[in-house]
Amino acid sequence: MNETTILAEQAARLTYDDLPPEVVRKAKLLLLDQLGCQLAFATLPWGKAALSYTTAKRGAGRSTIAYYGTRTNAEDAAFCNGVFGHGFEMDDVEMQTTSHPAVCVVPAMLAVGDEQASTGREVLAAMVSGYETFLRFAHAADAMRHRFFHCTAVAGAFGAAAAAGQLLGFDELTMRDALAIATTQASGNTEYSCSGGTVKRTLGALGAYAGVRSALLAQAGITGSSQALEGRKSFVKGICEGEPDWEWLTLPFAERFLTLDVGVKPYCCCAAQHTVIDAAELIRARGIDPAAIESVTILQLPREVGNVGQIVHPEDVIQAQFCGRFACAMRLVKGGNGYYDYTMDNIADPAITALIDKIGYAADDGRAVLDDGDGPARVTVRMADGATYEETVAFAKGTKQNPLTEDELVAKFRDLTSRALTPERADRVIEMVMNLEAEESITRLTSLLTA
DSSP states (O other): OOHHHHHHHHHHHOOGGGSOHHHHHHHHHHHHHHHHHHHHHTTSHHHHHHHHHHHHTTOOOSEEOTBTOOEEOHHHHHHHHHHHHTTTSOSOBBTTTTBOSHHHHHHHHHHHHHHHTOOHHHHHHHHHHHHHHHHHHHHHTGGGGGGTBOHHHHHHHHHHHHHHHHHTTOOHHHHHHHHHHHTTTOOOBOTHHHHOOGGGGGHHHHHHHHHHHHHHHHHHTOOOOTTTTTSTTOHHHHHOSSOOOTHHHHOOTTTOOGGGGOBOOSSSSOGGGHHHHHHHHHHHTTTOOGGGEEEEEEEEOHHHHHHHSSOSSOSSHHHHHTOHHHHHHHHHHHSOOSTTTOSHHHHTOHHHHHHHTTEEEEEOTTOSSOOSSSSOEEEEEEETTSOEEEEEESSOTTSTTSOOOHHHHHHHHHHHTTTTSOHHHHHHHHHHHHTGGGOSOTHHHHTTOBO
């Protein structure tokens, strides 16, 4: 068993020339999406708290904090931008592992890339190396969710370490040390999905921070266990319920680029409920009167019911973003689940709260009905006059099977950044990202990411 070594070798050796055109294109779109999230959510309360925490440390460095333009060290910039990027549940998602690679990998990559004045080709290779490392770990240790670990925070430390190590020029052994050191820092708990807490906004950022710190410690000469992932007392065994799926850790990058599996969110709430929203929209589009609804039943698989079916009446925005009933009711009543819809006013809206009381959740334990899809859902609406409407959605809008178009993704970026960037500045960022391989230094891009 040499999983740690094999994964580290792949992460260190990947170059831009190894990337198929479709992977390069996807990486650029995922980067643009994450930059839009960072710029949009930087001014939210938890974003300001992260900035206050970071600037109080007075760390010296050349890494840029998005929106504000403050310069600090790579670790702190990665943390701060990670909080921004994960600030409102609209960052990218891989549905099989319900994880969010961008909020860990991109902040780490840009922070270290800023320090190193890395080229666009180097940054793209580092980003894909980070995504591939992140996702292989997330798949291998997917059983961690049964012990209530937050996959993004945990896998993020490894993805961020791989991206940072790439830009620092690590060989295979130093990369292995970085991944091994990351096992001592990776963590994250999912109680927020039941009882809330703004700490949820920091979990991806903590993964980014841990990854950059692990890489810098390895660069300084700290060494890690050679079997940190697979050994007798290994990290993977410790966090998983049951046996990990070891084959994911050694799956050759070139055989399957998992970056292509990552989706982009059109709605700013937990992706587990996006099929619910899509099904509700199909019903709403028939012109039904929400006030005349007698009952609604949402059927999902147990994993999704556990993630978004527990909260009934949310008390704050974070709880609302993990409440499938609220998402469904708001879509049926108001037709929206975007950045400007998740507000305290809508949480308190009498029409929405009344409809929530009519919504029930059920779990399809044996896939008797929902036999296909990523987080599939069936929504059944019964009207007071006896009419019944039912829709089943297997793959939500934005997933790899039902992707946003490039135009839709660019439109999302423009909408999110409309309060941070002028249209002309937004055009420059889009153009630079979509031609990133031609950039001689990533600092030209990061200098544009300020309001």
